[in-house]
Amino acid sequence: VTYNLTCGSDSPIDAGRELKGSCCGLQSGENHTATVVVVKAGFNNSSPASIVGQTLLSPVANASIAWSSTYESVHVSWNASSSRDVQYSVTIGSNTAKQLNETSTNQTSLSPGSVQSIKIIVKKAGFADSLPAMSKALTKPRLNASSATFSTDFTLDAVTLANSALSAVWNNTVAIGADFLSIDLKSLKLNMNMRETFDKLKAEFKGEYAYSDNVTIEVVAVAEKDGLVQNSSGTYTVVQRT
Secondary structure (H helix, E strand, O other): OEEEEEEOOOOOEEEEOOOOOOOOOOOOOOEEEEEEEEEOOOOOOOOOEEEEEEOOOOOOOHHHOEEEEOOOOEEEEOOOOOOOOOEEEEEEOOOOOEEEOOOEEEEOOOOOOOEEEEEEEEEOOOOOOOOOEEEEEEOOOEEOOOOOOOOOOOOOOEEEEOOOEEEEEEOOOOEEOOOEEEEEEEEOOOOEEEEEEEOOOOEEEEEEOOOOOEEEEEEEEEEEEOOEEEEEEEEEEEEOOO
């Protein structure tokens, strides 16, 4: 005798005399009925023997996870699983997992300049969970706002103007969540562009400039963690006294 194997509505597979067989190309995350009948030339086929099995849920691909961030929030999106009628369990950082039907979400109330782990699991009632998809996100560091004289949301402790000198001083509260600061001073009259990077968040920078020169101060706060980089910047223009 030989054996014919049928999975779902697919065409029968001739398994020959083997006592095993497999079906390929089935929909993931579904119940499938496998049926076996005994075949012998000149005889009617046997009554079918059937069993129901499940294919695994298709996980979200790690490479499909995309994210963007602000100072205290992360937006995450991903490609849908190829399995049907599923939900996504999404955990960002140490927050409680969200059960979602859609393929994107936001997480708020995070700390500036902090690494947030991302874990996405595909779920379906009656089926084992998929393997988790994993990634990481980094929130932006925050430049503090405490002075209306700055055009963006940061301030320096002091900007001192002498006849031809400018001194900028800041402390370690100017940038929350930053690993270092980059200070860029630009002088139009002298065609000067000086940039220095400080690995400490408390420092002082001094530069000599021409009288009545417009000097632009750009501060860039950089968070650099776990191979991820995010930055926030602000600018301030001051005119030297004559």
